[in-house]
Amino acid sequence: MKRLSCDVLVSGAGPAGASAARAAAEAGAEVIVAERRRVVGRPVRCAEYIPAMLAGQADVGRDYVVQRVEGMRAFLDGEMIQDMEAPGCVINRDVFDQAIASAAEKAGARILLGSAAVGREGGDHGPVLLQRADGEETLVDCRVVVGADGPFSRVAGWMGLPRLRCLPAVQVRLPLLEPMVHTRTYFDDEYPAGYAWLFPKGEEANVGVGMTRHPGGGGLAAALGRFAGRLAAEGVVGEEALGRTCGWVPVARRETFVAGDAVLAGDAAGHAHPITGAGVFQAVMGGAMAGRWAAEAVRKGDAGRLREYAREWEDFYGDVLVRAQSRRELWERHRGPVGEIIRTCWVGFREYYT
Ligand SMILES: Cc1cc2nc3c(=O)[nH]c(=O)nc-3n(C[C@H](O)[C@H](O)[C@H](O)COP(=O)(O)OP(=O)(O)OC[C@H]3O[C@@H](n4cnc5c(N)ncnc54)[C@H](O)[C@@H]3O)c2cc1C
Structure with missing residues (x-):
């Protein structure tokens, strides 16, 4: 040896x-x-968002940056409930x-x-x-x-x-039909203690779901399919999957x-x-x-x-x-609707910090 x-x-x-x-x-x-x-x-195995300050701290140039983002928008049952400044980049991880x-x-x-x-x-x-x-x-x-x-x-x-303890997450890469400078997170009773996301990456988007239980039927992959289908129906992303990934997030x-x-x-x-x-x-x-x-x-x-x-x-x-x-x-x-608790449980809301 x-x-x-x-x-x-x-x-x-x-x-x-x-x-x-x-x-x-x-x-x-x-x-x-x-x-x-x-x-x-x-x-x-990543949605590839990093905060802007990390680019300076990592001190390895900027060749990995695909696009800048200005902030994060949160949606509850399809309605925007938060528009938060969160300067950062979406990168080639x-x-x-x-x-x-x-x-x-x-x-x-x-x-x-x-x-x-x-x-x-x-x-x-x-x-x-x-x-x-x-x-x-x-x-x-x-x-x-x-x-x-x-x-x-x-x-x-x-x-x-x-x-x-880890939470499972799945993600698909889809064509992004309009340029976007915000990341988006989506909360819904379909994603208990978790959320769906759309992170713009130039002409593509990382679209994913991570959650603890699967109440909607068919598990995580089916929830992602429904989410991606809704975004496609709204004209935000195309339907053709350019790649898929999955992973575990320690929580x-x-x-x-x-x-x-x-x-x-x-x-x-x-x-x-x-x-x-x-x-x-x-x-x-x-x-x-x-x-x-x-x-x-x-x-x-x-x-x-x-x-x-x-x-x-x-x-x-x-x-x-x-x-x-x-x-x-x-x-x-929490076992009730996510809308009852989201302001206490999601970063950026005043209630989260009190
Ligand atoms: C779907 C998904 C989306 C995510 N999106 C984001 C995001 O947008 N922004 C963000 O900040 N974070 C995101 N994360 C979390 C982020 O990816 C992790 O927090 C980050 O990768 C942690 O870095 P790490 O170096 O600790 O671990 P890792 O990046 O997991 O690196 C661990 C390394 O160890 C190696 N390894 C494992 N076991 C062994 C062994 N026995 N011997 C030798 N090597 C070993 C692995 O191959 C791997 O290269 C996401 C996670 C997932 C799953």
Whole structure:
């Protein structure tokens, strides 16, 4: 079996893992990233909206931007109930992820594609076992592990942490018939504790549905079919599907995402927003924080320094997640019409913040 060693082993080269790898390498650590996929960022499982400020924070140029958006409009039973400023961009998410991964490589991180991190030999602090699809195995000795391996994080399991509650989402790419500078979210009793969306992407749109239960019959795919059909009947989108995707959005925060010599970042850490499901911003910001503190722990020879990552994250974003989690619990308990509760449970309404 092959054997490698490094200071920081990162599992996953999504925005969280690549940002962690870049920050740790820039701080002088020797970094290896194991990525299960053969190509970073593909297939895309995202509606591809990011807030404008993230483009500056990510610091990887702007080649991934497809169009700017000015705000977000919310609809209840077909009527617009909110028109909120939310400057941002709709992006080519694969190009974005690849740009961060390239920046990590430029900083000195080594990315092993097609390599899944599948276990730790001898429990805590043991070397991490990587496995390729052809069965080749490699053991990696390291001083810190960063789990940036998405909502069903294996690293979280090694840390003894529970699986996160996730919500399923499906999406179709459709021709957009008129240019649009707003993202749209749609609330309806057909989408319990969830919503449908239309995010404009140049001449196309990402149109999707994510929710907890399926009351309308036929499940999530049928709900998406009905939603896309309504948008087509209104003349907003065309009918010909240009692509489909699906995925899982974590809708619960974690109390703990640091243990021993391991930390979690991004979706693995439960940092996605439990109400909106958005998580790219948090993955980039939290990933970079995790990487900086991982390098610091290596430099000081003290895994205890990793707890500073949790403190910094809680100062930065903890309150947002605590509020969103409480609103999600309320939304999921609610059995009446969504109109009764939407202002308390959706971001941007005054009632959400009181
Ligand atoms: C349908 C859908 C639409 C969304 N739309 C938006 C949106 O518009 N805006 C937004 O901000 N967020 C959106 N999100 C959420 C967003 O995609 C995630 O929050 C974001 O991808 C989190 O980044 P991450 O790096 O933590 O995880 P990921 O992007 O999931 O990256 C994890 C990486 O780890 C790899 N991996 C997994 N297991 C292993 C292993 N054992 N070993 C090695 N590698 C492994 C995976 O292959 C993957 O590359 C959406 C999610 C879904 C499902």
